[in-house]
Amino acid sequence: MRLHRTLVFATIDSLNLIFNDDKMASKVLKDTLKRDKRWGSRDRAFIAETTYDIVRWKRLYAEIAEVKEPYKREDLFRMFAVWATMKGIKLPDWPQFEGTPTRRIKGRFDEASKTRKVRESIPDWLDELGEKELGKKWDKELAALNQLADVVLRVNPMKAKIEDVENALSDLDIRTERIKGYPFALKLVERANVFTSDAFKNGWFEVQDASSQKVAAMLDPQPGQRIVDACAGAGGKSLHIASLMENTGQVLSLDIYQNKLNELKRRARRNGIHNIETRVIDSTKVIKKLIGKADKVLLDSPCTGLGVLKRNPDTKWKMNPDFLAEITKTQAEILDSYSRMVKPGGDLVYATCSILPSENEKQVKAFLKRESGKDFEFVKEEKILPSKSGFDGFYIALLKKKTIED
Numbered sequence: 001m002r003l004h005r006t007l008v009f010a011t012i013d014s015l016n017l018i019f020n021d022d023k024m025a026s027k028v029l030k031d032t033l034k035r036d037k038r039w040g041s042r043d044r045a046f047i048a049e050t051t052y053d054i055v056r057w058k059r060l061y062a063e064i065a066e067v068k069e070p071y072k073r074e075d076l077f078r079m080f081a082v083w084a085t086m087k088g089i090k091l092p093d094w095p096q097f098e099g100t101p102t103r104r105i106k107g108r109f110d111e112a113s114k115t116r117k118v119r120e121s122i123p124d125w126l127d128e129l130g131e132k133e134l135g136k137k138w139d140k141e142l143a144a145l146n147q148l149a150d151v152v153l154r155v156n157p158m159k160a161k162i163e164d165v166e167n168a169l170s171d172l173d174i175r176t177e178r179i180k181g182y183p184f185a186l187k188l189v190e191r192a193n194v195f196t197s198d199a200f201k202n203g204w205f206e207v208q209d210a211s212s213q214k215v216a217a218m219l220d221p222q223p224g225q226r227i228v229d230a231c232a233g234a235g236g237k238s239l240h241i242a243s244l245m246e247n248t249g250q251v252l253s254l255d256i257y258q259n260k261l262n263e264l265k266r267r268a269r270r271n272g273i274h275n276i277e278t279r280v281i282d283s284t285k286v287i288k289k290l291i292g293k294a295d296k297v298l299l300d301s302p303c304t305g306l307g308v309l310k311r312n313p314d315t316k317w318k319m320n321p322d323f324l325a326e327i328t329k330t331q332a333e334i335l336d337s338y339s340r341m342v343k344p345g346g347d348l349v350y351a352t353c354s355i356l357p358s359e360n361e362k363q364v365k366a367f368l369k370r371e372s373g374k375d376f377e378f379v380k381e382e383k384i385l386p387s388k389s390g391f392d393g394f395y396i397a398l399l400k401k402k403t404i405e406d
């Protein structure tokens with residue numbers, strides 16, 4: 001592989017914004033990739049994949065390159081040189097790479113790999129937290145969370161059948177595979193930009209990880225029901241739920257951010273979905289008005305996002321040790337307050353994209369012991385571990401609200 005100056009420079013610029021200006025990787029890349037219209041899909045893929053790789057392995061590469069934060073521009077080039085050397089890519093004779101000790105890099109890699117937190121490239125506090133919460137399982141999960149995420153699609157049954165999407169993408173030379181046990185999922189055999197396809201523009205599918213597709217399945221929405229998706233965000237789960245209800249009944253999608261709900265509405269239009277109504281939670285009244293009104297409530301709760309590190313590797317650098325305490329408090333408040341929307345005999349699904357017991361099963365157990373949870377009983381839960389599923393880490397619990405006679 002030959003390295004192109006503009007692409008390497010765009011990668012270095014992106015890393016500078018992510019590491020030194022605390023910008024989110026996804027947002028930085030979105031902007032960077034708009035910079036030059038002449039870039040083809042391979043050029044864009046190079047910038048995005050290389051940037052994400054170096055973000056994922058930041059601690060390991062920094063240790064090998066012997067650079068410390070805040071990274072100067074030449075430090076970022078040294079980290080890039082480590083990335084290229086580890087991939088077996090020959091460095092060009094640019095001044096930025098002068099004197100790179102290519103042979104020593106491999107030796108330093110072996111040395112650095114002896115310590116888990118350096119080998120797996122994770123901050124000390126997060127490594128300690130993972131071990132405290134997951135014990136021996138942490139080793140395997142941490143390694144799995146450093147694997148590149150697959151691109152998984154969810155076919156929208158309101159617009160297309162799974163074979164329609166397979167054929168449409170195959171016409172564009174994009175190969176897909178079905179995933180056993182996930183009726184609407186298609187996995188891309190190789191990464192590709194599917195967003196420019198007509199099939200996507202016409203709402204035939206959304207990009208949604210396989211584990212995330214299990215959340216609506218656990219909720220088991222039925223046509224005609226009234227379902228509240230209380231932390232709906234941009235609507236990944238709302239769209240799935242609404243499509244399973246075949247555009248009947250009502251999905252009420254709530255969030256504290258109006259801009260996310262606006263995006264949800266745009267996606268619903270593209271998906272041909274008409275049974276979603278959005279409401280921003282701007283006061284406690286929004287929830288109060290809905291007490292006892294929903295057949296089912298989904299709490300796809302805000303969380304540390306530790307289950308989706310393979311997709312968002314910058315989370316591990318942006319999170320801080322206080323965040324877990326803050327977020328578990330919010331999760332408990334959400335459970336206490338929003339569970340009141342479930343009608344007697346109705347269902348409550350609590351989900352996170354985390355693998356930490358304190359955000360998951362411990363949170364549910366504590367809720368069931370509190371006054372607010374006394375009318376609910378535990379039905380089942382699924383703990384999806386990245387090492388076992390190969391997809392994102394998720395937790396999903398189903399609780400039932402007792403009927404008045406109970």
Ligand SMILES: C[S@@+](CC[C@H](N)C(=O)[O-])C[C@H]1O[C@@H](n2cnc3c(N)ncnc32)[C@H](O)[C@@H]1O
Pocket residue numbers: 230231232233234235236237238254255256257260281300301302303330334
């Ligand atoms: C895990 S994300 C939801 C993802 C979304 N359900 C999807 O499938 O695309 C959690 C969401 O909870 C929202 N949120 C945070 N605090 C909240 C609160 N107190 N009440 C309701 N939503 C909240 C966030 O804005 C975020 O969109």
